[in-house]
Amino acid sequence: MSTQYQKGHLPDPNQEQQPPGAQHQMDPAPASTKLPTEDSGYQTYRAAGKLEHKRALITGGDSGIGRATALLYAMEGADVAIVYLPEEEKDAQDTRKQVEGKGRKCVCIQADLSKGEECRRAVDEAVKALGGLEILVNNAAYQMVQNSIDELSEEQWDHTFKVNIYGYYHMAKYALPHLRRTKGATIINMASVNHYIGRSDLLDYTSTKGAIVAFTRGLSNQVVGDGIRVNAIAPGPVWTPLVVATMGKENLSQFNATPMGRPGQPSEIATCCVFLASQDSSFISGQTLHPNGGTMVNG
Numbered sequence: 001m002s003t004q005y006q007k008g009h010l011p012d013p014n015q016e017q018q019p020p021g022a023q024h025q026m027d028p029a030p031a032s033t034k035l036p037t038e039d040s041g042y043q044t045y046r047a048a049g050k051l052e053h054k055r056a057l058i059t060g061g062d063s064g065i066g067r068a069t070a071l072l073y074a075m076e077g078a079d080v081a082i083v084y085l086p087e088e089e090k091d092a093q094d095t096r097k098q099v100e101g102k103g104r105k106c107v108c109i110q111a112d113l114s115k116g117e118e119c120r121r122a123v124d125e126a127v128k129a130l131g132g133l134e135i136l137v138n139n140a141a142y143q144m145v146q147n148s149i150d151e152l153s154e155e156q157w158d159h160t161f162k163v164n165i166y167g168y169y170h171m172a173k174y175a176l177p178h179l180r181r182t183k184g185a186t187i188i189n190m191a192s193v194n195h196y197i198g199r200s201d202l203l204d205y206t207s208t209k210g211a212i213v214a215f216t217r218g219l220s221n222q223v224v225g226d227g228i229r230v231n232a233i234a235p236g237p238v239w240t241p242l243v244v245a246t247m248g249k250e251n252l253s254q255f256n257a258t259p260m261g262r263p264g265q266p267s268e269i270a271t272c273c274v275f276l277a278s279q280d281s282s283f284i285s286g287q288t289l290h291p292n293g294g295t296m297v298n299g
Helices: 064-075 086-101 116-130 154-179 200-226 241-246 248-253 266-277
Strands: 034-036 042-044 055-059 079-084 106-110 135-138 186-190 229-233
Touching: 034 266, 055 064, 055 116, 055 154, 064 079, 064 086, 064 135, 064 266, 079 086, 079 116, 086 106, 106 116, 116 154, 135 154, 135 266, 154 186, 154 200, 186 200, 186 266, 200 229, 229 266
Parallel strands: 055 079, 055 135, 079 106, 135 186, 186 229
Antiparallel strands: 034 042
Protein backbone atom coordinates (compact mmCIF):
# COMPACT_ATOMS: atom_id res chain seq x y z
CA MET A 1 0.00 0.00 0.00
CA SER A 2 2.88 2.40 0.53
CA THR A 3 3.21 3.07 -3.20
CA GLN A 4 -0.18 4.81 -3.11
CA TYR A 5 1.59 7.76 -1.52
CA GLN A 6 4.49 7.98 -3.94
CA LYS A 7 4.43 11.10 -6.09
CA GLY A 8 2.81 10.43 -9.41
CA HIS A 9 1.33 7.05 -8.49
CA LEU A 10 -2.15 6.77 -9.99
CA PRO A 11 -5.17 4.78 -8.83
CA ASP A 12 -6.19 2.13 -11.36
CA PRO A 13 -8.61 3.89 -13.74
CA ASN A 14 -10.18 0.57 -14.78
CA GLN A 15 -12.04 -0.15 -11.54
CA GLU A 16 -15.26 1.70 -12.23
CA GLN A 17 -18.24 0.85 -10.01
CA GLN A 18 -21.93 1.62 -9.96
CA PRO A 19 -23.05 4.36 -7.54
CA PRO A 20 -22.85 4.71 -4.61
CA GLY A 21 -19.64 2.62 -4.75
CA ALA A 22 -18.19 0.06 -2.34
CA GLN A 23 -14.96 0.37 -0.40
CA HIS A 24 -14.50 -3.39 -0.07
CA GLN A 25 -14.16 -3.61 -3.87
CA MET A 26 -11.46 -0.93 -4.22
CA ASP A 27 -7.83 -1.72 -5.02
CA PRO A 28 -5.81 -0.30 -3.43
CA ALA A 29 -8.05 0.06 -0.40
CA PRO A 30 -8.40 3.62 0.91
CA ALA A 31 -6.42 4.32 4.07
CA SER A 32 -8.73 4.81 7.05
CA THR A 33 -6.37 4.84 10.03
CA LYS A 34 -2.95 5.09 8.35
CA LEU A 35 -1.17 8.36 7.60
CA PRO A 36 1.74 9.01 5.23
CA THR A 37 5.29 9.17 6.48
CA GLU A 38 8.14 11.23 5.06
CA ASP A 39 9.49 8.19 3.17
CA SER A 40 6.17 7.51 1.33
CA GLY A 41 5.17 4.79 3.79
CA TYR A 42 2.41 4.63 6.37
CA GLN A 43 2.10 4.97 10.12
CA THR A 44 -0.94 4.29 12.28
CA TYR A 45 -2.78 7.34 13.61
CA ARG A 46 -1.72 8.14 17.16
CA ALA A 47 -4.67 8.92 19.39
CA ALA A 48 -4.52 11.09 22.50
CA GLY A 49 -7.95 10.76 24.12
CA LYS A 50 -9.23 13.97 22.55
CA LEU A 51 -12.86 12.81 22.25
CA GLU A 52 -13.35 10.72 25.38
CA HIS A 53 -17.02 10.35 26.40
CA LYS A 54 -18.16 12.10 23.20
CA ARG A 55 -20.93 10.82 20.93
CA ALA A 56 -20.86 11.49 17.20
CA LEU A 57 -23.31 11.09 14.32
CA ILE A 58 -21.56 10.72 10.95
CA THR A 59 -23.44 10.64 7.65
CA GLY A 60 -21.87 8.57 4.90
CA GLY A 61 -20.01 6.78 7.67
CA ASP A 62 -19.83 3.40 5.97
CA SER A 63 -16.79 4.18 3.79
CA GLY A 64 -14.32 6.77 2.59
CA ILE A 65 -13.96 9.92 4.68
CA GLY A 66 -16.92 8.92 6.85
CA ARG A 67 -15.41 5.57 7.80
CA ALA A 68 -12.01 7.09 8.49
CA THR A 69 -13.66 9.71 10.71
CA ALA A 70 -15.63 7.06 12.60
CA LEU A 71 -12.46 5.05 13.23
CA LEU A 72 -10.33 7.99 14.34
CA TYR A 73 -13.15 9.19 16.59
CA ALA A 74 -13.31 5.73 18.14
CA MET A 75 -9.55 5.72 18.63
CA GLU A 76 -9.94 9.08 20.40
CA GLY A 77 -12.58 7.65 22.75
CA ALA A 78 -15.92 8.50 21.10
CA ASP A 79 -18.94 6.32 20.41
CA VAL A 80 -20.39 6.80 16.92
CA ALA A 81 -23.52 6.35 14.83
CA ILE A 82 -23.12 6.07 11.08
CA VAL A 83 -25.76 6.75 8.44
CA TYR A 84 -25.67 5.05 5.05
CA LEU A 85 -27.76 3.70 2.14
CA PRO A 86 -29.07 0.11 1.96
CA GLU A 87 -26.62 -0.67 -0.88
CA GLU A 88 -23.77 0.17 1.50
CA GLU A 89 -24.66 -2.40 4.16
CA LYS A 90 -21.51 -4.51 3.81
CA ASP A 91 -19.23 -1.49 4.10
CA ALA A 92 -21.27 -0.23 7.06
CA GLN A 93 -20.92 -3.55 8.89
CA ASP A 94 -17.18 -3.54 8.17
CA THR A 95 -16.97 -0.09 9.74
CA ARG A 96 -18.99 -1.23 12.75
CA LYS A 97 -16.70 -4.20 13.35
CA GLN A 98 -13.60 -2.01 13.13
CA VAL A 99 -15.04 0.60 15.53
CA GLU A 100 -16.05 -2.10 17.99
CA GLY A 101 -12.58 -3.60 17.64
CA LYS A 102 -11.28 -0.36 19.08
CA GLY A 103 -13.52 -0.72 22.11
CA ARG A 104 -16.22 1.78 21.16
CA LYS A 105 -19.89 1.56 20.24
CA CYS A 106 -21.03 1.87 16.63
CA VAL A 107 -24.70 2.25 15.69
CA CYS A 108 -25.64 1.55 12.05
CA ILE A 109 -28.60 3.49 10.63
CA GLN A 110 -29.93 3.11 7.09
CA ALA A 111 -31.49 6.34 5.80
CA ASP A 112 -32.11 8.29 2.60
CA LEU A 113 -30.86 11.74 3.56
CA SER A 114 -32.53 13.39 0.56
CA LYS A 115 -35.75 13.15 2.62
CA GLY A 116 -36.31 15.34 5.66
CA GLU A 117 -38.24 12.73 7.63
CA GLU A 118 -35.45 10.22 7.11
CA CYS A 119 -32.99 12.76 8.52
CA ARG A 120 -35.22 13.26 11.56
CA ARG A 121 -35.45 9.52 12.10
CA ALA A 122 -31.69 9.07 11.77
CA VAL A 123 -31.02 11.72 14.42
CA ASP A 124 -33.64 10.28 16.76
CA GLU A 125 -32.27 6.75 16.43
CA ALA A 126 -28.70 7.92 16.98
CA VAL A 127 -29.57 9.94 20.08
CA LYS A 128 -31.60 7.09 21.54
CA ALA A 129 -28.87 4.52 20.92
CA LEU A 130 -25.98 6.70 22.07
CA GLY A 131 -27.79 8.44 24.92
CA GLY A 132 -27.05 11.92 23.57
CA LEU A 133 -25.01 13.77 20.98
CA GLU A 134 -22.06 16.15 20.97
CA ILE A 135 -20.81 15.93 17.36
CA LEU A 136 -22.55 15.97 13.98
CA VAL A 137 -20.48 15.31 10.86
CA ASN A 138 -22.40 16.04 7.65
CA ASN A 139 -20.38 14.05 5.14
CA ALA A 140 -22.76 12.14 2.85
CA ALA A 141 -22.77 13.39 -0.74
CA TYR A 142 -23.83 12.60 -4.28
CA GLN A 143 -22.06 13.51 -7.52
CA MET A 144 -22.06 12.38 -11.14
CA VAL A 145 -19.86 13.81 -13.87
CA GLN A 146 -21.68 15.69 -16.65
CA ASN A 147 -19.51 17.67 -19.06
CA SER A 148 -22.01 20.41 -19.88
CA ILE A 149 -25.15 21.99 -18.48
CA ASP A 150 -26.99 20.58 -21.52
CA GLU A 151 -26.24 17.05 -20.28
CA LEU A 152 -27.14 17.84 -16.67
CA SER A 153 -30.77 16.83 -16.15
CA GLU A 154 -33.15 18.62 -13.81
CA GLU A 155 -33.62 15.32 -11.99
CA GLN A 156 -29.89 15.04 -11.25
CA TRP A 157 -29.70 18.71 -10.25
CA ASP A 158 -32.57 18.25 -7.78
CA HIS A 159 -31.21 15.00 -6.35
CA THR A 160 -27.72 16.42 -5.82
CA PHE A 161 -29.11 19.41 -3.94
CA LYS A 162 -31.46 17.25 -1.86
CA VAL A 163 -28.60 15.04 -0.68
CA ASN A 164 -25.76 17.52 -0.45
CA ILE A 165 -27.37 20.63 1.05
CA TYR A 166 -30.99 19.84 1.99
CA GLY A 167 -29.67 16.81 3.86
CA TYR A 168 -27.15 18.97 5.75
CA TYR A 169 -29.89 21.45 6.66
CA HIS A 170 -32.22 18.74 7.94
CA MET A 171 -29.54 16.89 9.89
CA ALA A 172 -28.39 20.11 11.58
CA LYS A 173 -31.95 21.24 12.28
CA TYR A 174 -32.90 17.99 14.01
CA ALA A 175 -29.58 17.52 15.79
CA LEU A 176 -29.37 21.03 17.26
CA PRO A 177 -31.89 20.50 20.10
CA HIS A 178 -29.67 17.66 21.33
CA LEU A 179 -26.40 19.50 20.75
CA ARG A 180 -27.64 22.47 22.79
CA ARG A 181 -27.88 20.19 25.82
CA THR A 182 -24.13 19.54 25.88
CA LYS A 183 -20.98 21.59 26.33
CA GLY A 184 -18.49 21.87 23.49
CA ALA A 185 -20.86 20.60 20.80
CA THR A 186 -19.74 20.85 17.18
CA ILE A 187 -21.07 20.51 13.64
CA ILE A 188 -18.67 19.70 10.80
CA ASN A 189 -19.83 20.06 7.19
CA MET A 190 -17.94 18.47 4.30
CA ALA A 191 -17.46 20.96 1.45
CA SER A 192 -14.97 20.61 -1.44
CA VAL A 193 -12.14 22.30 -3.28
CA ASN A 194 -14.45 22.25 -6.32
CA HIS A 195 -16.43 25.23 -5.04
CA TYR A 196 -13.24 27.30 -4.94
CA ILE A 197 -11.84 26.26 -8.33
CA GLY A 198 -15.18 26.13 -10.17
CA ARG A 199 -14.98 22.59 -11.51
CA SER A 200 -16.96 22.53 -14.74
CA ASP A 201 -17.88 18.84 -15.10
CA LEU A 202 -19.51 18.67 -11.65
CA LEU A 203 -21.67 21.79 -11.89
CA ASP A 204 -24.43 20.63 -9.55
CA TYR A 205 -22.03 19.12 -7.00
CA THR A 206 -19.80 22.20 -7.10
CA SER A 207 -22.82 24.45 -6.55
CA THR A 208 -23.93 22.50 -3.49
CA LYS A 209 -20.45 22.66 -2.01
CA GLY A 210 -20.48 26.44 -2.32
CA ALA A 211 -23.84 26.44 -0.57
CA ILE A 212 -22.36 24.31 2.21
CA VAL A 213 -19.66 26.89 2.90
CA ALA A 214 -22.29 29.66 3.08
CA PHE A 215 -24.53 27.45 5.25
CA THR A 216 -21.61 26.81 7.59
CA ARG A 217 -20.85 30.50 8.02
CA GLY A 218 -24.47 31.50 8.56
CA LEU A 219 -25.27 28.65 10.96
CA SER A 220 -22.11 29.35 12.93
CA ASN A 221 -23.27 32.92 13.53
CA GLN A 222 -26.68 31.62 14.66
CA VAL A 223 -25.48 29.09 17.23
CA VAL A 224 -22.05 30.24 18.40
CA GLY A 225 -23.78 32.03 21.28
CA ASP A 226 -25.11 28.63 22.40
CA GLY A 227 -21.55 27.35 22.66
CA ILE A 228 -21.84 25.30 19.45
CA ARG A 229 -19.09 25.62 16.87
CA VAL A 230 -19.81 25.01 13.16
CA ASN A 231 -16.99 24.54 10.65
CA ALA A 232 -16.40 23.07 7.21
CA ILE A 233 -13.71 21.04 5.47
CA ALA A 234 -13.02 21.43 1.73
CA PRO A 235 -10.97 18.40 0.60
CA GLY A 236 -9.18 18.10 -2.70
CA PRO A 237 -9.24 14.78 -4.62
CA VAL A 238 -9.52 11.90 -2.13
CA TRP A 239 -9.44 8.16 -2.86
CA THR A 240 -13.01 7.08 -1.93
CA PRO A 241 -15.78 4.85 -3.35
CA LEU A 242 -17.66 7.96 -4.54
CA VAL A 243 -14.79 8.69 -6.91
CA VAL A 244 -14.62 5.29 -8.60
CA ALA A 245 -18.44 5.15 -8.86
CA THR A 246 -18.99 8.54 -10.49
CA MET A 247 -15.96 9.93 -12.29
CA GLY A 248 -15.09 7.59 -15.16
CA LYS A 249 -11.73 6.40 -16.54
CA GLU A 250 -10.55 9.74 -17.94
CA ASN A 251 -10.98 11.56 -14.64
CA LEU A 252 -9.47 8.70 -12.63
CA SER A 253 -6.41 8.70 -14.86
CA GLN A 254 -5.82 12.35 -13.88
CA PHE A 255 -6.61 11.90 -10.21
CA ASN A 256 -3.12 12.85 -9.01
CA ALA A 257 -3.42 16.41 -10.35
CA THR A 258 -2.52 18.24 -7.15
CA PRO A 259 0.65 20.22 -6.37
CA MET A 260 1.71 17.27 -4.19
CA GLY A 261 1.34 14.94 -7.17
CA ARG A 262 -1.05 12.52 -5.50
CA PRO A 263 -4.63 12.26 -4.25
CA GLY A 264 -5.40 12.38 -0.55
CA GLN A 265 -6.45 9.48 1.61
CA PRO A 266 -9.60 9.50 3.79
CA SER A 267 -7.43 9.36 6.91
CA GLU A 268 -5.88 12.70 5.98
CA ILE A 269 -9.32 14.33 6.00
CA ALA A 270 -10.42 12.50 9.13
CA THR A 271 -7.61 14.11 11.12
CA CYS A 272 -9.23 17.46 10.31
CA CYS A 273 -12.53 16.07 11.60
CA VAL A 274 -10.82 15.12 14.86
CA PHE A 275 -9.30 18.59 15.17
CA LEU A 276 -12.59 20.41 14.58
CA ALA A 277 -14.50 18.14 16.98
CA SER A 278 -11.97 18.51 19.78
CA GLN A 279 -11.03 21.35 22.09
CA ASP A 280 -7.88 21.82 20.02
CA SER A 281 -10.07 24.02 17.78
CA SER A 282 -11.88 25.79 20.63
CA PHE A 283 -11.41 29.27 19.07
CA ILE A 284 -12.48 28.28 15.56
CA SER A 285 -16.03 28.59 14.19
CA GLY A 286 -17.49 29.51 10.81
CA GLN A 287 -14.24 28.56 9.09
CA THR A 288 -13.17 26.11 6.36
CA LEU A 289 -10.09 23.87 6.41
CA HIS A 290 -8.42 23.01 3.08
CA PRO A 291 -6.71 19.59 3.01
CA ASN A 292 -6.33 19.62 -0.78
CA GLY A 293 -2.75 18.68 -1.63
CA GLY A 294 -1.49 22.25 -1.91
CA THR A 295 -4.04 23.89 -4.24
CA MET A 296 -4.25 27.62 -3.50
CA VAL A 297 -7.78 28.89 -2.83
CA ASN A 298 -9.21 32.19 -1.66
CA GLY A 299 -11.35 30.77 1.12
